[in-house]
Amino acid sequence: MADSQLELFEVFIRSKRGLDHKHVGSLHAQDHAQALEYARDCYTRRSEGVSIWVVKSSDICASQEEDSECFFDPSDDKPYRLAGYYRLPDPVDNM
């Protein structure tokens, strides 16, 4: 099938001016321009956004959840990175 030759793209939509683009899904397309048009048709039929990004899925490098231990565990024993770790007396606690 010809379809299998189309590339996979990931779609990101900015729902409102000022907010980050957020991943909404993916689609197959021939190139970036076509992916953008398809994304408009597929993902913004109800005015979901004001801007679309398309990125080739093959260009995304992702960490795997099985590796999350070595990626994220080191944060677990560092509660001092959070404001709540520092107990301040009531009169000055609003900083």
Add this chain to the structure above:
Amino acid sequence: MQGDANDRELEHSFLRRIGEEQKIEPKDWMPEAYRQSLLRQISQHAHSEVIGMQPEGNYLTRAPSLRRKAVLLAKVQDEAGHGLYLYSAAETLGTPRSEMIAALQSGAAKYASIFNYPAQTWGDVGAIGWLVDGAAIVNQVSLQRTSYGPYARGMVRICKEESFHQRQGYEIMLMLAQGSAAQRRMAQDSLNRFYWPALMMFGPTDSASAHSARAMQWKIKRETNDELRQKFIDQTVPQIEFLGLQHPDPEICWNAERNHYDHGEIDWDEFYAVINGNGHCNRQRLAHHIRAHRAGAWVRDAVAAHQQKLAQRTAAAT
């Protein structure tokens, strides 16, 4: 002629967006002066985060306990990260990071003058977290509403992460203030030396501020230097009182009519002297940055060499 009319129309829609509290995004048309103004402010902010690691970094090996060391390390690490967020936000304006760093190192770009003051004692590390980060937070909270999208979003992230910086500093001050007579003296001395420079962090008074008016008009800045400074002065008074330390400004006095504290005159001669290169540490800070940058050259070279080798291998395989 048509180009002019087009430009006017673009500028009109830009100003309408600003007027409607909409963010400006990287690919939007914007006046060149808006772009330049943002680039100056965001890169200066980024440089401040990076240079700001030096006075505290100096205490990483000297912190009085393992807990304090871990906390300080986390804070300094945050500053590096915040510098990165800000350089990235500035890069969306089309200027490469290498150009910004070169401008810092040549002295063409500025960073917050406060970092030209030395951290001389452990009390200074407390005062820096409490007062310097405290002042920075007042400014950054306001900048969460800046008109440039990437800058505003960076500020949101930074404010969230930075909330512990001020608290750990105040905690250090609290310990010293409740400690021995010598420790109380150390706390008072640090407060005395860092209070006024912290007030200067908000920049010249509104009437003397070169960039303020237009930055306010374009909503790059949302509150004036003096408004932000007043906020900081007001919030700091009860914090000093709670520590039981003496306020460094003898003229500090509640004004019920204004609903603010009146305060003494800031030494603007000192402010301009430090900005113009004559602070205690100006040369040292830049020299250290240049040295560290050069010392890292081999890493950048190695990355490039590795990249080249990989490309050659791929080419050979096909």
